[in-house]
Amino acid sequence: MTATDSHVDTHEQEHEYEHPSDRKYVTIALILGALTAIEILLFVLEDDLPRSLVKVGLIGLMIVKFWIVGAYFMHLKFDNKVLTQLFMFGLVLAIVVYFIMLSSFEFSFWNDGIEDPGLPGNS
Amino acid sequence: MANATVAVDAHDDHGHHETNTGISNNKLAMWLFLASDCLLFGALISTFLLYRTNISDNTPFTSPSDVFDIPFTSLSSFVLLMSSLTMVLALSAVNRDDQRAGRIWLLTTALLGMVFIGGQVYEFTVFNAEGLGYTTNTWTSAFFTLTGFHGVHVSVGILLLLGTVFGTRNSGLGKEKSETVELVGLYWHFVDIVWVIIFTVIYLIPIG
Structure with a gap:
């Protein structure tokens, strides 16, 4: 195998990764919507819960949402x-x-x- | 003849030059831009965090929760989140060479972006009516600068989306345009994840 062949193979690999299906994208969006709903629930219940728990929960949900969008919608998981x-x-x-x-x-x-x-x- | 073969091999099926990394230069440049944009928003978010307790200066408000309309902002956040879904559906359609669906999803994404910007303009108008101007105190300056910069990013994204739809009326929005749509999509999703942070850190996390 020549250097050029190897080069082209790498590039083909780059383009041939499997994108998630449309159905999976919708599922991911629904999960993101549900996580946002949990965030709002934490905000509403902030007076009834320990303040540090609310903060940790909100930051945790934020990181998960960030990761999901980056990994699946921006294709970092597959790219x-x-x-x-x-x-x-x-x-x-x-x-x-x-x-x-x-x-x-x-x-x-x-x-x-x-x-x-x-x-x-x-x- | 051999030279001609090499020249053809050096391009992929989208007509882009082969690169050492196997990633197109345009895509690499977009990711580099997004990485650098993290520093811009990091500066703006940090500045807001430093001044987040200063809302009471020159105003009757004692806490940001006195002025934020969380149900309304939550709806705006949901709209922007769903625009990321329509953006990936647009890319998926273009990859299938389904031009009509690609255009519809891109226009839907732009429309959802406009709804988000409309909500931001409404929020700014309400704040202004309540006496919270850009120079009222350091809290308002930091808030308007951060959310304003994000709004400008969303507006640029809308222009990119509309430019992609209407700029390809003659040439078509087929599979060969998938990288263009992907790059616009990367920018759009980045704007979305920045809002994920802003919504949590600025609007939801309680002070104290």
């Missing part, structure tokens, strides 16, 4: 892994950079926002 790595690089970079930025302002997601009195605009 070349280089694309997943590329996107994850940007995503992780953003999370790390802004986590550091928020930490420098002593921001606490679990308490009441920022605690740094020196931030412009905060009295």
Whole structure:
């Protein structure tokens, strides 16, 4: 097998992955709708549930929805892994950079926002 | 003759150049753009988080939940989520060479996007009527900047969708256009997942 053959094979593999069927796409959308309904239910019940449980639940559901859209609708689950790595690089970079930025302002997601009195605009 | 064969082999059946990664350059560029856009929205979301308790400055409101209309925003979120479904159905139709269905699903996606933008304009109008302008306090500045930037992304997506539908009236929206539709779809789904984060972090997660 020549280098060119190998090259073309890789490319054909790239194009020949199985897309989910339309029925599966509808099922995935219904799951996303159900997850959104659970999010709203958590929001409605926030006074009756421990605040940290509501926050963890909402963030967990958000991550699951994010993953489902990325994996199935954006085809990352079926596509070349280089694309997943590329996107994850940007995503992780953003999370790390802004986590550091928020930490420098002593921001606490679990308490009441920022605690740094020196931030412009905060009295 | 041999050179001509190599030249033909170096293109795939969609007429795109072969690449070392096996991924088309356009698709790679779109993913690179989306990865970089994570940093833009990361900055805007982080800024909002820093100022999220400041809604009471210059306003009678004590909490964001005083101004948010969660049932209405939930409906908007659902509309945007369903537009991702119509987008994948459009790509699926184009991959089957079903041009009519492809156009219908693309137009439906654009229509759902317009409904979402209409809802955002309504929300902004209500906020403005309640005295929450762009410069009222740092909370409103951060909120309008974040949701406004997202709205601009959705609007660009609508233009891309309409451009794809009407720009292919003469050339057709057959299987050879599948990569174009896929790229528009990637952008559209990205806008959707950004809203998934905004909806949870800004609207639903309680303060305190």
